[in-house]
Amino acid sequence: MEEVILLKLGEVVLKGLNRRNFEDILMRNVRRRLNKFGEFEVYSIQSTVYVIPKNPEADLDAAADAVKKVFGVVGYARAAACEKEIGDIQRKAAEYLAEELRKAKTFKVETKRSDKKFPLTSPEVSNLVGGYILEKNPHLSVDVHQPDFTVRVEVRENAAYIHTNTKLAAGGIPVGTGGKAAILISGGLDSPVAAWMMAKRGVELTAIHFASPPYTSELAHQKVENLLKKVGEYAGRMTMITVELTDLQVEIRDKCPEDLGTVLLRRYMLKAAEKIAASQKCAALITGESLGQVASQTMQAIACTDAVVDMPVFRPLIGMDKSEIIKIAREIETYNISIEPYEDCCTIFTPKHPATRPKIAKLEAAEKLIDGDKMLDEAIEKMKYTEIK
Numbered sequence: 095m096e097e098v099i100l101l102k103l104g105e106v107v108l109k110g111l112n113r114r115n116f117e118d119i120l121m122r123n124v125r126r127r128l129n130k131f132g133e134f135e136v137y138s139i140q141s142t143v144y145v146i147p148k149n150p151e152a153d154l155d156a157a158a159d160a161v162k163k164v165f166g167v168v169g170y171a172r173a174a175a176c177e178k179e180i181g182d183i184q185r186k187a188a189e190y191l192a193e194e195l196r197k198a199k200t201f202k203v204e205t206k207r208s209d210k211k212f213p214l215t216s217p218e219v220s221n222l223v224g225g226y227i228l229e230k231n232p233h234l235s236v237d238v239h240q241p242d243f244t245v246r247v248e249v250r251e252n253a254a255y256i257h258t259n260t261k262l263a264a265g266g267i268p269v270g271t272g273g274k275a276a277i278l279i280s281g282g283l284d285s286p287v288a289a290w291m292m293a294k295r296g297v298e299l300t301a302i303h304f305a306s307p308p309y310t311s312e313l314a315h316q317k318v319e320n321l322l323k324k325v326g327e328y329a330g331r332m333t334m335i336t337v338e339l340t341d342l343q344v345e346i347r348d349k350c351p352e353d354l355g356t357v358l359l360r361r362y363m364l365k366a367a368e369k370i371a372a373s374q375k376c377a378a379l380i381t382g383e384s385l386g387q388v389a390s391q392t393m394q395a396i397a398c399t400d401a402v403v404d405m406p407v408f409r410p411l412i413g414m415d416k417s418e419i420i421k422i423a424r425e426i427e428t429y430n431i432s433i434e435p436y437e438d439c440c441t442i443f444t445p446k447h448p449a450t451r452p453k454i455a456k457l458e459a460a461e462k463l464i465d466g467d468k469m470l471d472e473a474i475e476k477m478k479y480t481e482i483k
């Protein structure tokens with residue numbers, strides 16, 4: 095029996111004239127994601143995307159697992175393809191769903207007929223398929239209001255399909271329809287979730303990570319790569335750019351007022367990120383900041399970091415509680431990686447009493463004590479690329 099995957103599209107269908115473009119990008123993303131699981135044909139008709147294995151080697155289980163993480167897909171169902179002939183539909187419905195029908199006590203059949211040339215109406219198809227299933231499964235009875243199990247029949251242009259309930263998929267809009275932005279990624283809990291949230295709104299990502307070896311280790315870097323791989327299951331492939339800030343951090347620690355250390359570092363990080371982002375054709379920055387979470391995330395501190403860049407800085411977690419962030423981190427499976435105990439450049443040299451209400455004038459005065467911009471440019475010149483697949 096030929097089994098396929100049907101993808102239901104969400105907001106994509108609401109985009110009017112852009113719809114074709116949105117669907118094309120979504121299908122390109124689906125195709126890319128399926129590449130490593132075999133050969134599939136992917137096409138769309140009437141807001142449903144069809145994923146059809148081209149040969150028995152194609153791994154449908156892995157494909158189903160991958161496509162449910164493609165943004166723009168709100169639901170998915172595995173389905174059996176039938177001839178557009180009632181006898182075949184009846185037989186395949188009973189056979190394909192045999193296991194579920196055996197376990198159920200009550201069921202109903204729901205038919206959708208988008209091919210209006212098909213000789214039977216939807217209620218007629220439901221009756222004929224229901225009757226056949228009852229004959230084969232005498233323990234069942236029909237309950238149209240609250241059945242244990244619903245058999246869904248879709249009669250479409252090229253074939254008919256049998257499936258049961260559609261399962262929930264990632265939702266959102268296709269990555270690549272919302273521009274490109276740079277996520278400032280640490281090894282923490284928050285920034286991977288922030289990356290995922292913006293990708294969900296169609297944003298293609300480039301990742302920027304700041305490291306300070308030898309204070310931060312190779313394992314810390316590997317951890318960030320692993321986080322991005324997880325995010326990439328939803329966001330697609332991306333480039334990770336690593337910039338080493340050791341010299342600058344040591345300079346700040348040695349020459350600037352201790353209580354301003356964190357905010358000074360954050361200002362330099364944003365400046366570097368903006369330059370790198372522009373060179374990667376990104377139009378915005380993304381961080382995992384949440385208001386009031388730590389000293390550098392007070393309204394005043396955020397104002398001081400934003401003051402050094404012109405690009406918009408998106409902070410999708412700004413109004414979220416830690417528990418809400420953790421819930422998403424668990425869902426997207428970044429949680430267990432994030433809690434691995436490796437140091438981040440933001441957690442070395444942290445001041446004992448960081449300023450929670452820093453003033454721009456004081457920060458600017460502190461910045462005059464070092465040649466930070468020059469050190470930043472030198473660091474950017476040596477940045478390294480890692481491809482996340």
Ligand code: ATP
Nearest residue numbers: 278279280282283284285303304381382383439440
């Ligand atoms: P996270 O859990 O993502 O590490 P956090 O709550 O620990 O965030 P901070 O360490 O203050 O907060 O960092 C705030 C944001 O700054 C992070 O969400 C991230 O976007 C960015 N950031 C922090 N450290 C780095 C780093 N080493 N490289 C790149 N960006 C970073």
Ligand code: MG
Nearest residue numbers: 280282438440
């Ligand atoms: Mg952090």
